Amino acid sequence: MRLTVPLAALAFLAGCASLSESDCRQGAWRDIGLADGAHGKRSSYIMEHFKACSEFGITPNAQEWHRGREAGLNQYCTAANAYYVGTTGTRLSPVCRGEDANALQAANLRGLHWHEIGREIDQARQEIRDINTRLAELSADSTERSSLVLRRSFLRLEILNLQTQRTHYRHQH
Numbered sequence: 001m002r003l004t005v006p007l008a009a010l011a012f013l014a015g016c017a018s019l020s021e022s023d024c025r026q027g028a029w030r031d032i033g034l035a036d037g038a039h040g041k042r043s044s045y046i047m048e049h050f051k052a053c054s055e056f057g058i059t060p061n062a063q064e065w066h067r068g069r070e071a072g073l074n075q076y077c078t079a080a081n082a083y084y085v086g087t088t089g090t091r092l093s094p095v096c097r098g099e100d101a102n103a104l105q106a107a108n109l110r111g112l113h114w115h116e117i118g119r120e121i122d123q124a125r126q127e128i129r130d131i132n133t134r135l136a137e138l139s140a141d142s143t144e145r146s147s148l149v150l151r152r153s154f155l156r157l158e159i160l161n162l163q164t165q166r167t168h169y170r171h172q173h
Contacts, residue, residue, distance in 0.1 A: 086111020
């Protein structure tokens with residue numbers, strides 16, 4: 001009978017660089033490998049588990065872990081996930097093989113571009129906040145006022161343009 005672990009637990013396990021004693025003793029190596037694969041961990045990542053579990057005198061079942069990891073890679077190596085990984089500002093781990101690797105890289109690049117556009121929007125919004133603060137400090141007859149108002153208008157237009165671009169990337173994946 002195969003042990004089923006909730007996805008939240010899998011996500012927790014995959015995010016850890018080392019496992020707890022309880023995780024090592026439980027020995028759900030296929031499930032741990034599944035979570036690691038679903039998060040794009042390389043095959044060498046099993047060494048992290050060997051290090052963590054050796055502290056407790058436990059040796060991971062590498063064969064079961066690798067089986068699980070391969071199944072997890074089927075979840076990781078999809079265009080939708082490659083795009084999602086990019087939207088977090090992260091490059092796709094080089095664990096995906098086959099003819100789809102180029103398509104996955106393209107999806108990841110679209111997600112990375114979507115993320116970068118978001119950063120540009122945030123920067124423009126911060127500049128607008130800074131301009132508003134500066135305008136509040138200036139006197140009504142300041143010569144600097146008109147250039148700041150013009151810059152703020154330009155930034156608002158730039159944000160609209162960037163939002164349009166970002167919508168385009170979101171709908172492409």
